[in-house]
Amino acid sequence: MSELSKPLLHNYFRSSTSIRLRAALNYKGVAYEYVAHNLRTHENTRPDYLAKNPAGLVPALELADGTVLTQSLAIMEWLEETHPTPPLLPADPLGRARVRSLAYMIACEIHPLNNLRVLDQVRAYGQDDEGVTAWFQKWVHTTFIPLEQLLATSPATGRYCHGDAPSMADACLFAQMFNNQRFKVDTAAYPTIERIFAALNQLEAFKQAAPANQPDAIT
Amino acid sequence: MSELSKPLLHNYFRSSTSIRLRAALNYKGVAYEYVAHNLRTHENTRPDYLAKNPAGLVPALELADGTVLTQSLAIMEWLEETHPTPPLLPADPLGRARVRSLAYMIACEIHPLNNLRVLDQVRAYGQDDEGVTAWFQKWVHTTFIPLEQLLATSPATGRYCHGDAPSMADACLFAQMFNNQRFKVDTAAYPTIERIFAALNQLEAFKQAAPANQPDAIT
Numbered sequence: 001m002s003e004l005s006k007p008l009l010h011n012y013f014r015s016s017t018s019i020r021l022r023a024a025l026n027y028k029g030v031a032y033e034y035v036a037h038n039l040r041t042h043e044n045t046r047p048d049y050l051a052k053n054p055a056g057l058v059p060a061l062e063l064a065d066g067t068v069l070t071q072s073l074a075i076m077e078w079l080e081e082t083h084p085t086p087p088l089l090p091a092d093p094l095g096r097a098r099v100r101s102l103a104y105m106i107a108c109e110i111h112p113l114n115n116l117r118v119l120d121q122v123r124a125y126g127q128d129d130e131g132v133t134a135w136f137q138k139w140v141h142t143t144f145i146p147l148e149q150l151l152a153t154s155p156a157t158g159r160y161c162h163g164d165a166p167s168m169a170d171a172c173l174f175a176q177m178f179n180n181q182r183f184k185v186d187t188a189a190y191p192t193i194e195r196i197f198a199a200l201n202q203l204e205a206f207k208q209a210a211p212a213n214q215p216d217a218i219t
Numbered sequence: 220m221s222e223l224s225k226p227l228l229h230n231y232f233r234s235s236t237s238i239r240l241r242a243a244l245n246y247k248g249v250a251y252e253y254v255a256h257n258l259r260t261h262e263n264t265r266p267d268y269l270a271k272n273p274a275g276l277v278p279a280l281e282l283a284d285g286t287v288l289t290q291s292l293a294i295m296e297w298l299e300e301t302h303p304t305p306p307l308l309p310a311d312p313l314g315r316a317r318v319r320s321l322a323y324m325i326a327c328e329i330h331p332l333n334n335l336r337v338l339d340q341v342r343a344y345g346q347d348d349e350g351v352t353a354w355f356q357k358w359v360h361t362t363f364i365p366l367e368q369l370l371a372t373s374p375a376t377g378r379y380c381h382g383d384a385p386s387m388a389d390a391c392l393f394a395q396m397f398n399n400q401r402f403k404v405d406t407a408a409y410p411t412i413e414r415i416f417a418a419l420n421q422l423e424a425f426k427q428a429a430p431a432n433q434p435d436a437i438t
């Protein structure tokens with residue numbers, strides 16, 4: 001990355017993959033220019049953006065030389081390799097496997113099912129707002145039940161998902177909780193997850209990644 | 220990992236996350252004991268398995284000391300760190316980001332939507348076999364269109380997704396193609412993906428990971 005010009009972060013204030021990547025960038029102290037794509041009005045499918053990122057998804061990180069990195073988890077791994085301090089993964093392979101598996105439980109089992117385009121398809125099956133909300137909540141609970149169990153019972157859990165420093169798993173958990181709020185998911189049955197979310201909200205880097213603090217936020 | 224006893228691979232012959240992990244294990248020459256969990260009869264939700272893996276998903280890799288690793292991508296990253304040769308990721312950070320983003324396009328945008336439990340929910344919305352197939356195909360095409368474009372236009376693509384050695388992206392692509400066959404996805408519009416799949420099928424490690432070659436295969 002050029003030290004002269006900041007990378008462009010193509011994202012959207014309440015996209016949970018955007019939230020998790022902003023948390024990672026902020027935590028590592030990597031400055032970026034915020035480029036908003038309103039997913040509701042399909043700004044992400046405009047030809048100029050598709051030319052950079054054919055999948056049309058956010059987030060994407062456009063480096064000074066024009067290289068466009070996509071997929072939030074791939075960008076986070078790239079960040080970890082190119083900006084290792086402070087780390088978002090522990091040093092030991094088993095710890096790294098634990099953090100990644102917690103992150104992927106959210107990133108692969110919950111988030112993909114609750115994307116806007118998927119909710120639109122559920123609506124096309126005749127589901128109203130209540131039905132769409134039920135779909136959303138179903139997949140959160142399906143994974144939050146074992147996630148809470150894993151976090152509550154493992155000695156590896158600390159102030160955050162893995163020990164006392166935030167990790168990629170925390171970035172994913174933090175982002176998911178904002179999505180949950182929008183769809184009124186009751187998380188009272190997940191006290192460890194709620195405790196970790198509260199702790200993350202005390203970190204300036206994470207707080208600044210929250211939807212309400214973005215320039216394109218709709219209040 | 221103990222050199223005395225092989226890890227147990229909890230998996231299912233046609234689970235695509237299992238296929239991708241078997242390909243990675245085989246390619247790296249890591250021997251394992253095959254433990255089959257029939258997803259159709261919900262063997263993965265038996266109490267003895269849930270005690271090891273609360274999410275009840277396959278695959279999981281149970282090490283000699285009882286440690287259970289979950290989430291296929293996390294296990295593949297762990298394999299890469301503990302058994303680096305032959306690699307499933309290139310050495311340079313940008314190359315690694317490209318491979319991971321291609322892998323996650325499949326692992327995060329296609330596979331989660333086409334899980335058995337999700338298809339069951341689509342059926343609960345009144346969709347018959349044809350409707351469920353349409354749902355499956357929709358998400359494959361949504362991602363295969365940009366995936367083909369990225370692979371066909373990048374000079375980084377070689378015999379496989381990234382250069383001339385297979386990678387994590389190839390393991391995911393290989394597995395997805397077997398899922399596609401079951402749901403009769405026409406992939407003629409994706410010649411680069413088809414070419415790479417044909418090349419992967421010539422690798423003994425990948426061929427041995429195919430569903431038909433597993434002890435629990437139903438023909």
